[in-house]
Amino acid sequence: MAGHNKWSKIKRQKAVTDARRSKVWARITRDIMVAAREGGGDPGMNARLSLCVDKAKAENMPKDNITRAIKRGTGEIQGADYEEVAYEGYAPHGIAVFIDTLTDNTNRTVADLRALFSKAGGSLGNSGSVAFLFDRKGVFEISAEGRDELELFELVADAGAEDLVQEDDQFVVTTPVEAFGAVQAALEEAGITTEEAALQRIPTMTKQLPVDDARKVAALLEKIEEHQDVQTVNSTLEFDAELVDALGS
Numbered sequence: 001m002a003g004h005n006k007w008s009k010i011k012r013q014k015a016v017t018d019a020r021r022s023k024v025w026a027r028i029t030r031d032i033m034v035a036a037r038e039g040g041g042d043p044g045m046n047a048r049l050s051l052c053v054d055k056a057k058a059e060n061m062p063k064d065n066i067t068r069a070i071k072r073g074t075g076e077i078q079g080a081d082y083e084e085v086a087y088e089g090y091a092p093h094g095i096a097v098f099i100d101t102l103t104d105n106t107n108r109t110v111a112d113l114r115a116l117f118s119k120a121g122g123s124l125g126n127s128g129s130v131a132f133l134f135d136r137k138g139v140f141e142i143s144a145e146g147r148d149e150l151e152l153f154e155l156v157a158d159a160g161a162e163d164l165v166q167e168d169d170q171f172v173v174t175t176p177v178e179a180f181g182a183v184q185a186a187l188e189e190a191g192i193t194t195e196e197a198a199l200q201r202i203p204t205m206t207k208q209l210p211v212d213d214a215r216k217v218a219a220l221l222e223k224i225e226e227h228q229d230v231q232t233v234n235s236t237l238e239f240d241a242e243l244v245d246a247l248g249s
Contacts, residue, residue, distance in 0.1 A: 036073025047181030138180030159186035
């Protein structure tokens with residue numbers, strides 16, 4: 001879990017460019033549309049939509065963009081029909097990769113992902129080929145500054161969280177998928193701001209590689225994440241301190 005979380009930190013430390021912002025907004029827009037389609041257009045009654053809206057605001061997405069995305073999801077405005085599709089594969093050196101996408105063209109998505117894997121020396125696999133190596137969990141990252149660990153643990157545990165650990169300057173809370181909304185609501189009620197809140201696929205085991213090999217795998221993961229249809233990418237690569245320093249430099 002620790003190595004998995006460090007990868008998310010590395011990604012957030014990268015410079016925010018206009019091109020990146022455009023991709024992030026497009027990704028969040030699709031997520032909002034699907035969340036609204038499946039759970040309704042009221043964030044107060046739809047935990048997944050509430051999370052998407054919070055992400056949109058954190059990325060400074062204009063309010064009108066958020067509203068349009070919700071209306072497209074509920075059918076009030078016509079828009080593309082996106083579906084959630086998961087892809088699985090292996091990066092070089094036996095690193096398992098699980099990819100969650102939102103796509104309006106599965107033929108395009110699978111062809112593009114297969115090409116990325118192949119070029120990097122990996123392979124896109126069949127459904128179920130690596131899924132057993134990941135558990136789907138809710139993950140909240142909260143600044144540890146000025147916060148009492150025991151009080152926070154009691155708050156999230158009462159709401160259904162299963163674990164809380166401190167990693168560097170953050171507390172990381174993990175929850176079962178079904179408790180995600182309740183924990184999110186408890187944190188909001190207590191006025192606690194999260195630095196990250198998402199449903200993630202957490203590897204049940206990780207694999208450590210020499211830095212040069214790990215760099216190549218990390219480069220593939222980043223290219224996959226940059227694809228327009230990709231929502232999240234998770235892998236079994238262990239991001240130890242040496243690799244984190246190398247990637248962050």
